[in-house]
Amino acid sequence: xxxxxxxxxxxxxxxxxxxxxxxxxxxxxxxxxxxxxxxxxxxxxxxxxxxxxxxxxxxxxxxxxxxxxxxxxxxxxxxxxxxxxxxxxxxxxxxxxxxxxxxxxxxxxxxxx
Amino acid sequence: xxxxxxxxxxxxxxxxxxxxxxxxxxxxxxxxxxxxxxxxxxxxxxxxxxxxxxxxxxxxxxxxxxxxxxxxxxxxxxxxxxxxxxxxxxxxxxxxxxxxxxxxxxxxxxxxxxx
Numbered sequence: 001x002x003x004x005x006x007x008x009x010x011x012x013x014x015x016x017x018x019x020x021x022x023x024x025x026x027x028x029x030x031x032x033x034x035x036x037x038x039x040x041x042x043x044x045x046x047x048x049x050x051x052x053x054x055x056x057x058x059x060x061x062x063x064x065x066x067x068x069x070x071x072x073x074x075x076x077x078x079x080x081x082x083x084x085x086x087x088x089x090x091x092x093x094x095x096x097x098x099x100x101x102x103x104x105x106x107x108x109x110x111x112x113x
Numbered sequence: 114x115x116x117x118x119x120x121x122x123x124x125x126x127x128x129x130x131x132x133x134x135x136x137x138x139x140x141x142x143x144x145x146x147x148x149x150x151x152x153x154x155x156x157x158x159x160x161x162x163x164x165x166x167x168x169x170x171x172x173x174x175x176x177x178x179x180x181x182x183x184x185x186x187x188x189x190x191x192x193x194x195x196x197x198x199x200x201x202x203x204x205x206x207x208x209x210x211x212x213x214x215x216x217x218x219x220x221x222x223x224x225x226x227x228x
Contacts, residue, residue, distance in 0.1 A: 035216045045219040095211045105155040
């Protein structure tokens with residue numbers, strides 16, 4: 001069975017600092033995709049970044065980067081130069097084959113001015 | 114522009130009533146999903162459908178029902194059997210099989226409150 005674990009229920013970061021949100025996963029499928037979503041208080045789910053299991057390079061999208069360590073089964077999200085608008089819930093998720101996306105419980109990030 | 118539309122945004126239900134949440138997509142996606150989210154919690158899968166006229170139970174299907182008569186539409190009915198229906202409901206769609214780089218497209222959600 002697939003599983004995503006996010007061990008940080010809440011995180012605080014100072015504005016303009018970098019922050020790492022942890023995510024570990026478990027799957028027996030050799031081909032899978034890892035996703036990070038942001039959910040602000042409005043409730044919408046915003047796609048941030050994707051990492052494929054066969055990707056050799058860590059994914060980057062603007063201020064977001066994914067620290068992918070396949071042997072450790074971890075896919076941590078790094079947000080650089082935090083902004084007040086980054087305050088939100090962040091979800092790590094995984095998909096393989098035709099199974100639905102599996103989500104972690106999320107991390108609530110609060111950016112402090 | 115293609116997208117996924119959920120309606121209504123807010124819904125109030127009296128105890129003992131059934132209510133139906135709408136979800137429509139024009140992305141030509143084969144698969145559609147319903148998730149429930151309680152305050153401060155993650156997303157839990159209620160039902161999903163990978164093809165018209167077929168659907169599967171997720172982790173918390175009890176008290177809910179769905180139909181998939183058209184590719185574009187996947188309505189969710191919250192029945193009176195659902196004991197604690199107050200929550201935020203998210204609909205999503207995707208390709209049926211995992212494709213590199215493609216995840217879900219989400220609707221904007223429906224907040225259901227039992228009064």
